[in-house]
Amino acid sequence: MSTIVNYEEEVAQQALTRRATVEFINIVNDLWYDKSIELVFFRNPLIDKRASEVLNLIDYAKEFVNKPITIQDALNIAKAIQKVDLPASKLDIGKLAYECHLNPKGCVDKEAFIKKQLKNITEAKDITPKDVVLYGFGRIGRLLARELMSKMGKGTQLRLRAIVTRDKITPTVLEKRASLLSIDSVHGNFLGTVQVDKENNALIINGTTVFMISANNPEDIDYTKYGIKDALVIDNTGAFRDDVELSRLLTSKGASKVLITAPAKGVPNIVHGVNHQQYNPDKFNIFSAASCTTNAITPVLKVLEDNFGIKKGHLETIHAYTNDQNLVDNMHSKYRRGRAAALNMVITETGAGKAVAKALPALEGKLTSNAIRVPVPNGSLAILSLQLRRPVTTDIVNAILKQNALEGDLVEQIKYSMDNELVSTDIIGSTAPSIFDSKATITDGETIVLYVWYDNEYGYSHQVIRLAKHIAKVRRYTYY
Template sequence: MTQDMRDTCLHDWTEREAIAESMIPVIGGLYRNRNVITSLYGRAIINRSVIEIMKAHRFVRHIENEEISVQDTFPILQVLSELDVNSIHVDIGRLAVKFRKQGEGRELRQFVIDELGDAVGQPENFGENRDVVLYGFGRIGRLLARILVEKSGAGKALNLRAIVVRRGKGNDLEKRASLLRRDSIHGTFRGTVTIDEENEALIANGNYIKIIYANNPAEIDYSQYGINNALVIDNTGVWRDEDGLGQHLKSKGVSKVLLTAPGKGDIKNIVYGINHNDIDAADTILSAASCTTNAITPVLKVMNDEYGIKNGHVETVHSYTNDQNLIDNYHNGDRRGRSAPLNMVITETGAAKAVAKALPELKGKLTGNAIRVPTPNVSMAILSLNLSRDVSVEEVNDYLRNMSLNSDVQRQIDWVNSPEVVSTDFVGNSHAGIVDAKATIVNGEHVNLYVWYDNEYGYSRQVVRIAHQLCGVEYPTYPARG
């Protein structure tokens, strides 16, 4: 490589770096002042570093087979900052690619105005914050807290008001704060967490969160803390039926309950993106199903819509969870008493049958099993499907790629086409499931699909999507799909 080439590469990098630095205050201003949430092909760019923003641009080449850079997206941000827009979600990456392909000679400003349509000129509609209580503060609870704090914005948001736990021994509050600050899998919290010892509360990025110590819902009067009309997200898994979860509704200040586990009986199991429109205003208790059900149902739906699924089997290769033992010890479940970090453990999963609750057309067509493996996070579902017609690898992969880009389930299905990816590459992925195109196997009408999923973070994002709908704080998204 010549000196001129080295100088050119460095100059190009520093120029793009400078533009990315200029983007940060514009992104922040749109978010905090007007509730305009910007992203890049579903990747968050709010509260991100220069390098993270540049890497988000680089990601686009994996799914669009073409490059976009900050030179393409920064002008779109500048136009957004000049327009009268409020309380919307804008994917500037998709806008940039669409402008390149469909600009049709229009000036960028006019193109953006055309794409946003009626959103331009709408009056401010920040609405009221809706109170949220986390009942439990384990793996899912702490991730939900991180996501809710990150999304608190300037208004019309879910407002995390309280966390309910049982009081532990020792300095309980400090330990809770430490677990929120640091995570061995998901890294450090993006922000600051301070403790109000006197009032038993945590302050996370300015969000004042009361810690309520209680052994059951009946002990709590949320209204005494100024919490009203709240959504309780129960992530303990202690109660999974209507009678048990109904205890929350007897507490003053609570109006709805969302369970982060499969619900029993007549409780609606919601997979956002699939059957979230089944939610009625009158519903007071809902389930967000399981992480595996959320990962596989969107892929199964689009495959069934296009090709027809005659039958199939779902094998889940799942990271171990706190339900298992670190070393061999007594456990009520078969095999789960054996050491989780040392063994692959065959166990059962209800995910295959649970799909039918969100996707009734597949009732009775799927079987399922699970293998717990010695990894702490990120799992995989292997979908072995018999379709109604012969297909090819290229056809299936192209179809699923298109679904990940241009469909109603683009926030649920991600797509990757790299021969080098492994499980840790998907830590923090916000989608319910990620199709691994390189692993797809086809033999006539028989297809094997490999779907990765962050069983903690990806699932938590699905829970928050349901919570937004329940509380009426959803944002319209631009550009339009298709």
């Protein structure tokens, strides 16, 4: 027999929930813009989120940590954070709410609870803001610009000051660049303002001037003319792929560090969260953020290597097509990539299998890899077929990965999905480079097959920014 539903009570409760969510969102924004304190919810950004998006995160958390976390719980924790004197920081309010449920007696006084949990970050950390130049303005460059400007806050970390392109800067070019930044067929409209400053050859993004610089060679640029100094240059052109070529980017007056958004030879290849602490920014001037696929699989492989050991394996990446491929059949320097990208599945190579060893030396020579480009514009899937050093079960593998997604050094890198209906469009916009599909795990003794989704544009761009903050030494205190 069906339970009688009191519709009027449900409507009233929904209104209270929405009201609490709006209040929570307002506190999130006040903390960010007034105190440079960024709240996230199990690593998911909360800045500029709508009420429905926040409530969806609450539902995810209930299943993820198996605790009845509510929007009221999050709101109470946020109010307590407002009352505590904290330095600029990034705090996972989902984790704090989870810990509050684990220790209800110790969480009666929310303000005292916050002070206890965050006792190690109550001392201010001296951070000098870092000027940033984007060298190139393609898919990754524009996403980096969006993220840098939308998360600028008080400008205490990374400051986007200029964008370098090869084309001559004309009013028409400025208008087109502004349009490409404002509107994106995959990621939607930029939640900000973009205007053109024709007199200064600049874009005004969210009210802040970003100069557009035309140059064929980095040696021709003097950033100091634009008031830029000691800049981190993020190269996303793909034109410079080794230490010698990348060194040219340091010849520009006003540049001090270089980060390339691709694998590179002769420089540290880094997957943030896995091996970034091995490289002191004071001792290196050029860094590589590796590839999107390498960033997707390496965090998961590290968990498996650390817990079970990996004998050998094969990576097959089902990858969205990229600008390197042809829109229609035409000549191409590589076999098969000349065939129409939106009409064909295209077998091609990937260096991700070998590149993993640069971040995880224990896997040197243990992985083979290949790629299949498929007719989707974004959203990719890595299939890991591995031989472990001891037998496991699906429950054991999933539990270990879930634990690493919840706490530890890889919480920003691994998102644990429990969705039975997960498909490629669902992961577009994920800030994590690895979305582990727990429902697809296959095990047979020592043999396992894992499925790792990744937004090869958005998730990777966030990894680049995480690494950029490490290089620039502007990483705030975090609590995950």
